[in-house]
Amino acid sequence: xxxxxxxxxxxxxxxxxxxxxxxxxxxxxxxxxxxxxxxxxxxxxxxxxxxxxxxxxxxxxxxxxxxxxxxxxxxxxxxxxxxxxxxxxxxxxxxxxxxxxxxxxxxxxxxxxxxxxxxxxxxxxxxxxxxxxxxxxxx
Numbered sequence: 001x002x003x004x005x006x007x008x009x010x011x012x013x014x015x016x017x018x019x020x021x022x023x024x025x026x027x028x029x030x031x032x033x034x035x036x037x038x039x040x041x042x043x044x045x046x047x048x049x050x051x052x053x054x055x056x057x058x059x060x061x062x063x064x065x066x067x068x069x070x071x072x073x074x075x076x077x078x079x080x081x082x083x084x085x086x087x088x089x090x091x092x093x094x095x096x097x098x099x100x101x102x103x104x105x106x107x108x109x110x111x112x113x114x115x116x117x118x119x120x121x122x123x124x125x126x127x128x129x130x131x132x133x134x135x136x137x138x139x
Contacts (some may be wrong), residue, residue: 022110030105088117 008015044050055068057079064073085100087093099107 020110023108026107027103033105042105 002017002020005015005017044052051069051072051074053072055063057067059072060066060071063075063077065070065077085102087098087100
């Protein structure tokens, strides 16, 4: 929506983006993610064809894995690695402070400055989102 308003002049339309309710957008985003996560968990937990393991696991053979203290074998294994960010060992990063995907979504106020380091889907989509929140930002 914001991008359409920003480009409306190309169509001869005088439209202005008067402001963005960042807390509203972030609350809506968090609610959406929470609802989808709960739905997916419900589907997985109610399935008779899926066994979910939450422990750390490693392959010990072709279709054999050690999951916690158990060894399992299955014709199909799906690995859901979750959303644990990798924090790069950049000198001074810890002291300067940083946001990962979860803490970025927890913000109640848009930061004045934001530097994105990383090429995953979060790193690739965040600059686009921040431009919509603040048209003066650059990616």
